[in-house]
Every structure is written in structure tokens, then in C-alpha cells.
Amino acid sequence: MKIHEYQARELLAQAGVPVTPFEMVTTPEQATAAFDRFGGTVVVKAQVFAGGRGKAGFVKLCESRQEVHDAAGFMLGNRMVSKQTGPEGVGVHRLLVAVAADIDAEYYAAVVLDRSQRCPVVMVSREGGVEIEEVAARNPDAIFKQWLHPHLGLQGFQAARLVHALGLEDKEQAKAAARVLRGLVDVFVKYDCSLAEINPLVRTSSGEILAIDAKMNFDDSALFRQPQLREMHDESEDNPMEVRARKADLTYIALNGNIGCLVNGAGLAMATMDIIKLHGGEPANFLDVGGSVSQEGATEAFRIILADPKVKGVLVNIFGGIAKCDTIAEALIAAAREIGFKVPVVVRLEGTNVERARQLLKEAAIPQLIPASDLTDAAQKVCAKVV
Amino acid sequence: MTQEFRLRTGLQPAGRLGRAIQGQATMSILVNKDTKVVCQGITGKAGAFHAAQCIEYGTQIVAGVTPGKGGSRSEHGVPIFNCCHDAVIATGADVAMIFVPPAFAADAAMEAADAGVSLVVLITEGIPALDMVRARKYLDDKGARLIGPNCPGIITPGECKIGIMPGYIHRPVQDGSRGVGIISRSGTLTYEAVWQCTTRNISQTTCVGIGGDPVKGLNFIELLDLFEQDEETDAIIMIGEIGGTDEEQAAFHVRHHVSKPVVGFIAGQTAPPGKRMGHAGAIISGGEGTAASKIAALKEAGIHVARSPGEIGETLASVL
Numbered sequence: 198m199k200i201h202e203y204q205a206r207e208l209l210a211q212a213g214v215p216v217t218p219f220e221m222v223t224t225p226e227q228a229t230a231a232f233d234r235f236g237g238t239v240v241v242k243a244q245v246f247a248g249g250r251g252k253a254g255f256v257k258l259c260e261s262r263q264e265v266h267d268a269a270g271f272m273l274g275n276r277m278v279s280k281q282t283g284p285e286g287v288g289v290h291r292l293l294v295a296v297a298a299d300i301d302a303e304y305y306a307a308v309v310l311d312r313s314q315r316c317p318v319v320m321v322s323r324e325g326g327v328e329i330e331e332v333a334a335r336n337p338d339a340i341f342k343q344w345l346h347p348h349l350g351l352q353g354f355q356a357a358r359l360v361h362a363l364g365l366e367d368k369e370q371a372k373a374a375a376r377v378l379r380g381l382v383d384v385f386v387k388y389d390c391s392l393a394e395i396n397p398l399v400r401t402s403s404g405e406i407l408a409i410d411a412k413m414n415f416d417d418s419a420l421f422r423q424p425q426l427r428e429m430h431d432e433s434e435d436n437p438m439e440v441r442a443r444k445a446d447l448t449y450i451a452l453n454g455n456i457g458c459l460v461n462g463a464g465l466a467m468a469t470m471d472i473i474k475l476h477g478g479e480p481a482n483f484l485d486v487g488g489s490v491s492q493e494g495a496t497e498a499f500r501i502i503l504a505d506p507k508v509k510g511v512l513v514n515i516f517g518g519i520a521k522c523d524t525i526a527e528a529l530i531a532a533a534r535e536i537g538f539k540v541p542v543v544v545r546l547e548g549t550n551v552e553r554a555r556q557l558l559k560e561a562a563i564p565q566l567i568p569a570s571d572l573t574d575a576a577q578k579v580c581a582k583v584v
Numbered sequence: 585m586t587q588e589f590r591l592r593t594g595l596q597p598a599g600r601l602g603r604a605i606q607g608q609a610t611m612s613i614l615v616n617k618d619t620k621v622v623c624q625g626i627t628g629k630a631g632a633f634h635a636a637q638c639i640e641y642g643t644q645i646v647a648g649v650t651p652g653k654g655g656s657r658s659e660h661g662v663p664i665f666n667c668c669h670d671a672v673i674a675t676g677a678d679v680a681m682i683f684v685p686p687a688f689a690a691d692a693a694m695e696a697a698d699a700g701v702s703l704v705v706l707i708t709e710g711i712p713a714l715d716m717v718r719a720r721k722y723l724d725d726k727g728a729r730l731i732g733p734n735c736p737g738i739i740t741p742g743e744c745k746i747g748i749m750p751g752y753i754h755r756p757v758q759d760g761s762r763g764v765g766i767i768s769r770s771g772t773l774t775y776e777a778v779w780q781c782t783t784r785n786i787s788q789t790t791c792v793g794i795g796g797d798p799v800k801g802l803n804f805i806e807l808l809d810l811f812e813q814d815e816e817t818d819a820i821i822m823i824g825e826i827g828g829t830d831e832e833q834a835a836f837h838v839r840h841h842v843s844k845p846v847v848g849f850i851a852g853q854t855a856p857p858g859k860r861m862g863h864a865g866a867i868i869s870g871g872e873g874t875a876a877s878k879i880a881a882l883k884e885a886g887i888h889v890a891r892s893p894g895e896i897g898e899t900l901a902s903v904l
Contacts, residue, residue: 463862464770
């Protein structure tokens with residue numbers, strides 16, 4: 198799960214990380230009111246999850262009331278298109294108005310989960326304000342890392358080394374930077390983050406250390422113990438079909454092709470997409486029905502797949518383990534009765550209760566159903582029908 | 585509990601010094617017909633169902649753990665204990681199989697390690713990653729190995745099934761013959777690979793699902809070593825997927841330390857970046873973890889990469 202920048206700023210501020218004064222607004226009038234309260238130069242920023250806001254013109258430095266009003270009106274009235282959004286762009290519903298900082302130097306600071314070391318790692322760099330992946334590719338030595346002990350967390354000497362790597366020698370500034378890092382680590386641990394990033398962290402010309410942009414991703418598996426995050430979640434940024442699938446305990450991800458996929462298990466679901474592509478087709482979605490799927494859940498899966506107008510054919514690939522083939526067969530029959538199949542549905546079933554499933558499908562005699570003997574056969578059949 | 589204390593008090597679990605753990609010449613890896621299993625969460629819906637399947641397959645499930653139900657018996661007739669320590673002391677269980685809900689699963693794994701089991705098989709899906717960070721370190725310090733979480737478990741066909749995989753799709757090694765060892769980050773895709781072997785009359789020595797989470801226990805490298813040492817194993821299948829760099833590291837290891845033929849497959853060649861493809865660990869981020877990078881690394885290490893998930897068995901047959 199992701200949250201918006203203004204929400205990330207709130208979490209950082211609560212953890213004692215200084216941020217520039219800010220406000221979240223939803224209309225140009227609220228934006229100008231915020232400008233009036235702050236006085237001086239402000240920055241207006243679109244609150245969307247996609248990156249590339251600056252280049253797209255959705256981050257604007259404004260010095261007057263009129264500028265703020267115009268910038269807010271533009272951002273709320275247009276869809277933002279960037280490298281990360283695709284050509285259709287994303288709608289903007291919320292803006293951040295923040296006091297502009299007088300920047301002397303920009304830094305990078307983040308905590309992420311390091312999978313291979315199996316612990317969180319704190320990363321800092323003097324090259325702030327640019328994408329860290331870019332820095333990592335161009336000049337990996339410019340990133341300094343300290344790994345956190347799984348049980349003990351950030352130690353004093355580690356914070357000192359990180360601050361030293363940032364080149365902050367002034368005693369007060371070094372202290373302030375260490376406080377920022379401790380706050381960032383606290384947020385990471387307290388809220389079960391997978392990423393907590395301040396970019397840039399800045400030093401102002403008066404020597405203050407401030408966070409002026411923040412990004413956070415959270416571990417979906419930990420949301421059950423994070424009520425505050427659940428409240429922060431902005432569903433308007435989610436694909437509505439993905440939200441609907443989640444409610445039915447299905448994992449669905451919309452893609453651009455025209456062959457709908459219904460599979461059990463994430464690895465097999467990915468492999469099914471792969472084999473479709475290999476035979477010249479394009480998957481319309483990733484869909485994992487999971488292990489303990491009910492007939493109703495599987496029927497909902499068919500509804501979701503068939504609601505996508507791009508879908509010209511469906512591949513059902515089930516290797517029954519915990520999930521039972523006959524449950525899927527019953528769902529297929531229910532879906533055929535309820536929505537009716539207007540496209541060919543290639544079905545490959547193997548594993549638990551497969552004999553009963555085949556019998557059920559045979560008796561139902563659904564004309565659009567095409568049985569397949571194995572994975573390759575299934576991919577060939579669905580691609581032949583669609584491509 | 586230290587090793588010394590365990591020896592002194594006679595609390596040494598049976599498998600701790602078992603030959604399979606010692607990395608000597610073995611038949612199958614990690615688990616076999618002598619393995620004694622304690623099942624945490626045996627009275628829950630999933631735990632009860634799968635424990636029954638394991639017992640039916642021939643696995644020795646010697647104890648169950650459900651706090652508050654100690655002294656009773658499960659529906660399968662397995663004695664229930666209030667805590668893992670009681671179960672290990674009373675039965676000599678050396679492997680724990682865990683079906684505890686996500687919020688309590690990491691704690692259950694640590695309890696099992698503290699009770700002295702040598703191997704923890706953690707089936708539960710959806711455990712917070714930071715819980716696993718802490719638990720994995722705890723298990724390492726206790727000297728207990730971990731399989732999972734979010735995994736199908738481990739099976740030595742014909743001897744011992746600890747997990748949720750359908751038993752009948754596997755083919756036990758016949759007397760005097762040999763087989764393939766399978767390591768996989770996926771559940772059902774493993775079944776697919778197993779089935780493709782079985783339908784070609786290729787037996788499996790042991791199949792291990794290492795799980796789809798970002799922080800886990802045994803990884804490709806440790807298992808590649810165990811299969812390399814296992815006399816019965818002729819070849820190894822490793823099934824990876826997008827996300828992280830485990831496969832790249834494993835490929836490097838294969839190049840220098842594995843002499844047996846290895847067949848590989850990487851799922852997620854068509855997955856878009858930035859999207860979590862079902863498994864918590866299956867996400868391409870910051871240009872890292874793509875299928876292309878993994879496949880290139882595997883090929884460079886001389887691993888036979890199946891182009892299609894439908895050709896894993898065929899690729900293996902061609903190298904045997």
C-alpha cells in the first residue's frame with residue numbers, strides 16, 4: 198500500500214522529523230487560503246502515487262495568490278501524464294501546499310527492506326533530489342548504507358557514520374540529521390514500511406535540516422495491525438476491478454492484452470501469462486484465485502475477467518492442491534449460467550478432484566468450453582482462438 | 585537452550601544429529617521416513633485438514649500444539665500439547681509444521697526453535713515482513729533451519745510429506761534408482777513441474793517450496809548444496825520468479841559449486857514493473873528483479889533454462 202506525500206509528511210512530523218509547514222487542499226480556493234496563511238513563496242504539488250510530477254508540470258513554485266490559484270486550477274482540472282502513468286494519465290484530487298524552503302544543499306535518506314541481508318537498510322547520499330536508482334546506476338559509491346540489526350535497530354555509531362557520509366560536520370546540523378534518521382527508522386518499523394524515503398532532505402541557508410518530499414510504501418501483510426494506515430488509504434487511486442477482487446480474496450492485476458487468465462497460485466499465474474505470450478498472445482490480467490477459494494469466489498473471478506471489454510478469450514489453468522478442481526468447475530458452470538460466455542474459454546484442470554470436475558463439465562455441455570490436456574496445449578488453443 | 589544444556593538434560597530432539605542434517609551422503613534431504621513432526625495449529629481448519637493428508641501420506645505427526653487444549657487429542661488421534669516445548673520433550677519431535685494465523689505465525693516459529701526442533705516448516709501466508717526479519721534472526725541464533733513462509737512445504741516422496749502439496753502427483757525414488765531434487769519459490773508451479781516429471785517417469789528425491797515472501801528461510805543456495813551432496817539426486821530443478829536477486833546469487837553458486845545438471849525456470853517474464861504479482865516477494869522494483877536478468881544469469885552459469893513453463897519436464901529429460 199502507498200500513501201500520499203502529505204500523509205507521509207504527517208507521519209514524519211509525528212516522529213520528530215522537521216518538515217516545511219504544509220497543508221492538504223482540494224480546491225483552488227483552499228490553496229489560496231493556505232498561501233495567505235503561510236505568506237511568502239509556496240510550492241503546490243499534485244498528490245498522486247505516480248512519479249515524474251515535476252517534469253509533467255504538477256509541482257509548481259508560486260510567489261503570488263494568482264499563481265497559486267492558477268496552478269491549483271490547472272492540476273485539479275487536468276490529468277497528469279508522466280513516464281510512470283501511461284498515456285491515459287491519472288486524475289488529481291488532492292494538492293499539497295507547502296512553504297518553499299531556501300535550499301542550500303539536497304540529500305537523500307531512506308530505509309528499505311534488504312531482502313538478501315534479511316533486514317532493513319538505511320541508505321543516504323549527498324546526491325539528493327534525483328531518483329536513487331539513477332544514482333545507483335551512475336555512481337553506486339555515492340550511496341552509503343548501514344544495515345539494521347533485526348532485534349536491535351539503528352545504533353548510535355551507525356547514525357553517526359551515516360551523518361558523516363552526508364558530509365554534515367557542523368555539530369548542530371549533524372545532531373539534527375541524526376534525529377531525522379532515527380525518526381525515519383522509527384516510522385519504518387512502527388508502520389511496517391517496505392520503503393520510507395525522504396528525497397530531498399535539505400539543509401536551508403540558515404542551517405536547518407528539513408524533509409521537503411517523502412515517499413512511503415507499506416507491507417500489505419501488516420495492514421491488519423495498522424489501523425491508522427488503513428484509514429489513510431486512498432481507494433480512488435486503485436483500479437476498481439482490483440479493489441473488487443480484493444474484497445473477494447482474489448489477487449487481480451489488470452494488464453493490456455485480450456486473453457483473460459484464471460489460475461490458482463501466484464507462480465503458476467505468472468507462468469500462465471508467460472506461456473500465453475510465448476505462443477503469440479497477450480494476457481489481459483493476472484488473477485490468482487488462491488488456495489481456499491470457494492465456488493462463489495471463483496464465480497466472482499469469472500465476472501471480473503469478463504467485465505473487461507478487451508477480453509476475447511479466457512484461459513483457466515488450475516493445478517488443484519488445496520484448491521479443488523470441482524470447485525472451479527462448479528464456478529465455471531455457475532458463471533456460464535449467470536453471465537453466459539460470449540468468448541471461448543479454454544480449460545486446463547489437473548490435481549485434486551479432477552475426475553469429478555471433468556464429469557461436471559461434460560454434463561454441463563457448455564458450448565464455449567474447450568478442454569485442454571496440459572499447459573502447452575491450453576496456451577496453443579486459446580491463442581489460436583484469439584490471435 | 586544451548587546445545588550443551590540440551591545434551592545434558594536429554595532434550596536432544598531426534599533429528600538434531602540425524603544424518604540428513606549433517607550433510608553426509610544421504611538419501612533425500614532434510615526429511616525422511618524417520619522424521620517426527622509436531623504440528624502447530626493442528627486444531628484449526630487448515631491445520632486439521634492438511635495434518636490429515638500428511639498422516640495419510642505416511643508422515644509421522646507425533647504431536648499437535650494448541651494453547652489451552654493440552655492433554656486432549658486431535659481429530660486424528662494425535663496428542664495435543666499447550667506449548668511446543670512440552671510436545672518436543674514428550675515425543676522427540678524434530679520438525680515443526682506451522683499452520684498458525686499470520687499475526688501469530690512468526691512467534692510460533694520462534695517457539696518451535698526455542699523448544700529445540702531442527703527444522704521449522706512455516707506454511708502460513710501473509711506474515712508481516714518485519715516479523716520474519718526478527719524471527720529468521722532468532723532461528724539462526726538457535727540453530728534451527730526454516731522453510732517458508734508462504735510455501736507449500738517439503739516432501740520426500742513415498743516417505744514424508746510436510747505441507748500442503750497433493751501427495752499423489754509425486755513419484756518416489758524406486759529401489760536402486762535415482763531422481764531429481766526440486767527447489768521452488770512457487771506452490772502450484774512446483775506441482776506443475778513435479779507432474780511433468782512424474783508423467784515422464786522421473787522420480788523426485790525431495791521437493792522444497794521455499795516460499796514467495798521477501799524474507800524467508802532456506803534459499804536456493806543452501807538447498808543446491810544439500811542436493812549436490814545427496815547421492816540419490818541426479819539433477820536439480822530450480823524454479824524462480826521475479827523480484828529480488830536470489831536467482832542471480834544461486835546461479836553464481838551453481839557455476840562454482842554444483843556439478844549436477846540444473847534445469848531452471850523463471851516465472852513472471854510478462855509481469856509489469858512495480859506491481860506485486862500475488863506473492864509479496866514477486867515485484868520488480870528499481871530495475872531489480874526482472875525475469876530477463878535472472879534468465880541471463882542462469883544461462884551464464886550453464887543452467888538449462890526452460891523457455892516455457894510447459895517444457896520444464898522435457899528440458900530435464902533432455903539433460904538426464
